[in-house]
Structure formats: C-alpha cells, structure tokens
Amino acid sequence: MPFPSPPRSPSGPRRRTLLASAAGAALLVGCTSRSDDSDGGTSGSPSLAERARARAARDSEGLVGHYDAVLAVHPVLTELLGPLRAQALRHAGAFGGGSSGPSTGPATGSPTASGAPKAGKASPSASPSVTAPVPAHERDALAELAAAERALADRRAKALLDLPGELARLLASVAAAGAAHAYLLTEAAK
Structure with a gap:
C-alpha cells in the first residue's frame, strides 16, 4: 500500500529561495562597497587601489635598499641575497615602482664600492635618507633582513583584504614571496 505524499502547499519561502536571495544580496553589497571605497571619497584624489599600489612599490623599494645596505657591508652574502634582492626589485616594478628612485640603490647587480646605498635598515614607510647601521x-644582518621581510609580508597580507581583485591577488602573491624570503633568511642565519 503506497503512502500518500504530503501536501505541497508552501507555508513560507523555500530554502533554495532564501539561499539565492542571500547570495544575490551579498553580491550586490560586495559590488557597491567596492566601487564606493575605490574612489577615495573625492574625484580628484587617488583611488584606494592607486594608493595601495604606490605604497607597495615604495615598500619593495625600501626592502631593496635594505638588501643593498647588507650587501655593501657583507659582500660574501651576494650569492644568497642577490636573487632575493632581484625579486624584491621585480616586486617594486610589478607595483609600478621604478628603479630610478633614491631608495633602490643600484638598478641591477650588487652595490659597488663607490656607490654606498642610501637606505640601510629601511622600514617600508621610512624616508630614503634615513639609514641605520x-x-x-x-x-645578525640576515636576521634583520628576515624580520623586515616578515613584517612587510604580514602588513601586505592584512592590506589585501581591502583591495579589489587583481591587485589583491598580486599583493597576496608578493606577500607569500616575502614570507618565503623570511623563511630562507631565517634558515641561513642559523
């Protein structure tokens, strides 16, 4: 004997309808909040993405200056630090930074004996003229470089939450590379 099917009279919204509505609302909110945040409040000021990109370029250039300072004092570390410095320089370029800025040191290769780098232990927001021994x-020099890479990677990981898609992906990738650099430098310092 077959059982009768229950009555199909909807007493309220179905689960699929609620989920679809919630997903649509989330997309709508996500789209509108991104465009509101990206214009920075006034039409004449740089957008959030432009400011973040410029800051990321300056941070990478400051890190290159830090590598240059360590290489000037410890040229024996060139084999280890050269590729990491080159990657930091490429990161600056990816964010629109140029190799002509005062904090980048030499554009390619290791620092020369006559051209002392202008940035020592540069914090990413420090002025290029500020140097630390x-x-x-x-x-100890490797440990300081590792700490600088780690701190910058952490700041970038936090900052990417507020950025639009492509820039957030780029920043996440560079933050991951910085974390890998910090690990390599920490291991080398042991």
Whole structure:
C-alpha cells in the first residue's frame, strides 16, 4: 500500500529561495562597497587601489635598499641575497615602482664600492635618507633582513583584504614571496 505524499502547499519561502536571495544580496553589497571605497571619497584624489599600489612599490623599494645596505657591508652574502634582492626589485616594478628612485640603490647587480646605498635598515614607510647601521655579524644582518621581510609580508597580507581583485591577488602573491624570503633568511642565519 503506497503512502500518500504530503501536501505541497508552501507555508513560507523555500530554502533554495532564501539561499539565492542571500547570495544575490551579498553580491550586490560586495559590488557597491567596492566601487564606493575605490574612489577615495573625492574625484580628484587617488583611488584606494592607486594608493595601495604606490605604497607597495615604495615598500619593495625600501626592502631593496635594505638588501643593498647588507650587501655593501657583507659582500660574501651576494650569492644568497642577490636573487632575493632581484625579486624584491621585480616586486617594486610589478607595483609600478621604478628603479630610478633614491631608495633602490643600484638598478641591477650588487652595490659597488663607490656607490654606498642610501637606505640601510629601511622600514617600508621610512624616508630614503634615513639609514641605520648594518650589523657587523652576518647572522645578525640576515636576521634583520628576515624580520623586515616578515613584517612587510604580514602588513601586505592584512592590506589585501581591502583591495579589489587583481591587485589583491598580486599583493597576496608578493606577500607569500616575502614570507618565503623570511623563511630562507631565517634558515641561513642559523
């Protein structure tokens, strides 16, 4: 004996309808909040994305200056630091930074004996003319570079949450590379 099917009279909205409505609302909110945030409040000021891109370029250029300072004091570390410095320089370029800025040091290769880098332990927001002494011991210099890479990677990971898609993906990729650099430098300092 077959059981009768229950009555199909909807007493309220169905689960699929609620889920579709919630997803649509989330997309609508996501789209409108992105466009409102991106114009920075006034039409004449740079957008959030432009400011973040410029800041990321300056941060990478400051990191290149830090590498240059360590290489000037410890040229024996060139084999280890050269590729990491080159990647930091490429990161600056990816964000629109140029290699002609005062904090980048030499555009390619290692620092020369006559051209001392202008940025020592540059924090990413520090002025390019501010220098800090590089530690005399290679391990300490590597540990400072690792700390700078780690701090910058952490700041970038936090900042990408507020950025539009493509720039957020680029910043996430560069933050991951910075975390890998920090790991390599920490291991080398042991």
